[in-house]
Amino acid sequence: MTKRNRIKFLFMIRPLLLSFLLTSSLIACNPERVHYTNELKAEMADSKIKRITNADIIETVDELGGKISTVMEKELTVQLQKTTNPVERAKLCRLKNLPRAKAIAERYDVDIRLLGEPDIQNMTLNIKERDILDAYLYSVKQKQSPISNIQKINDTLLVYNSVVPGNSPICRACFGNQETPFAVWHLGFQKREVVRRMNSSVKKKKS
Structure with missing residues (x-):
């Protein structure tokens, strides 16, 4: 390679070297950049909702809410029948010491509560x-x-709200x-989840 060609070659690769060094430097100085990039990708993926409408979301929440409230009602009933201790029952009514409640809440990122007439x-x-609770009580x-x-x-x-049988x-x-036997399941779902x-x-069905 002649001297002129070597000089020309160096001028050609110089911008590429500078770009590579700058990128490496940014990543080294900011170790959270990769993590942020992954989070950004997740956000972008969430925003690309394919063929999912509000009606689809409501239907899914209705299905999940029905299943979760049924499971919770069965477990709470079983546990309440195991004790007559007022303190233990109070804890159970606050959904304490219910392993499945914690597991379900974490799995579905759902806020599970048991509400009554005072919650109006x-x-x-x-x-x-509060309005729906009042309407439920009237019904x-x-x-x-x-x-x-x-x-x-x-x-x-x-x-999602569901009335517990009286x-x-x-x-x-x-x-x-x-005065009136009344309890309602409150299941708070995050739309994003x-x-x-x-x-x-959808991806599993396609694969």
């Missing part, structure tokens, strides 16, 4: 949910059988001081 005045709850007093309900609290949270030991054990699960389900 619970200002920590969204007014939409129960009228000897009606309320169906499950899904409330869109905001752009990120959907709440003859269930849960109503008597957890809200025995109420629901969509992610739906996308994962």
